[in-house]
Amino acid sequence: xxxxTQPASVSGxxxxxxxxxxxxxxxxxxxxxYVSWYQQHPGKAPKLMIYExxxxxSGVSNRFSGSKSGSAASLTISGLQxxxxxxxxxxxxxxxxxxxxxxxxxxxxxx
Amino acid sequence: QVQLEESxxxxxxxxxxxxxxxxxxxxxxxxxxxxxxxxRQPPGKGLEWIGYIYYLGSTNYNPSLKSRVTISxxxxxxxxxxxLSSVTAADTAVYYCAxxxxxxxxxxxxxxxxxxxxxx
Numbered sequence: 001x002x003x004x005t006q007p008a009s010v011s012g013x014x015x016x017x018x019x020x021x022x023x024x025x026x027x028x029x030x031x032x033x034y035v036s037w038y039q040q041h042p043g044k045a046p047k048l049m050i051y052e053x054x055x056x057x058s059g060v061s062n063r064f065s066g067s068k069s070g071s072a073a074s075l076t077i078s079g080l081q082x083x084x085x086x087x088x089x090x091x092x093x094x095x096x097x098x099x100x101x102x103x104x105x106x107x108x109x110x111x
Numbered sequence: 112q113v114q115l116e117e118s119x120x121x122x123x124x125x126x127x128x129x130x131x132x133x134x135x136x137x138x139x140x141x142x143x144x145x146x147x148x149x150x151r152q153p154p155g156k157g158l159e160w161i162g163y164i165y166y167l168g169s170t171n172y173n174p175s176l177k178s179r180v181t182i183s184x185x186x187x188x189x190x191x192x193x194x195l196s197s198v199t200a201a202d203t204a205v206y207y208c209a210x211x212x213x214x215x216x217x218x219x220x221x222x223x224x225x226x227x228x229x230x231x
Contacts, residue, residue: 003157045222048220097174102158
């Protein structure tokens with residue numbers, strides 16, 4: 001399966017909310033249930049931010065939230081802060097020949 | 112908490128085999144709840160899943176790399192490894208190892224990553 005599609009970049013001012021979309025998620029084999037989001041700062045390893053569409057791991061700010069609609073998932077960052085400036089990747093898991101497919105990645109810029 | 116660390120040569124010649132090892136500390140690769148995965152990221156590009164292994168030895172690979180990839184596990188050393196054969200410049204990337212939480216199907220945590228350059 002090809003990479004999931006994300007916007008190349010999204011920007012916002014401090015305090016604003018932004019939403020990153022992730023399209024092309026398969027509906028079969030659990031694709032809609034197992035959507036996760038990762039944050040990656042330059043030169044660092046990715047960090048899990050959202051799992052199973054809208055669940056936050058312990059320690060992740062509640063400013064991060066996830067949702068899904070149709071064949072797309074979204075990550076919303078509310079109350080944007082300078083530290084949120086990073087790359088974000090969605091990932092979908094399905095019980096298929098290619099279990100894990102990453103999104104193309106989105107660079108978030110805080111203006 | 113669980114930590115992962117990649118190790119191996121940072122430079123590999125074209126047509127040779129890339130070999131990396133991931134050492135797990137603070138947890139056991141023999142945990143039945145987890146899988147162990149490799150993911151890579153070419154410089155300036157996005158992430159690509161390579162494959163994963165279960166402690167009993169079962170594996171699953173990305174079809175685009177399947178003919179060249181072998182992932183193995185050594186429970187006695189608490190390590191798992193990646194071999195990628197017949198490498199080309201297109202295999203130049205930061206290679207990450209990560210634990211897969213079986214129930215949630217997510218990668219957490221990740222190692223810090225290691226850059227492997229394919230060049231003569």
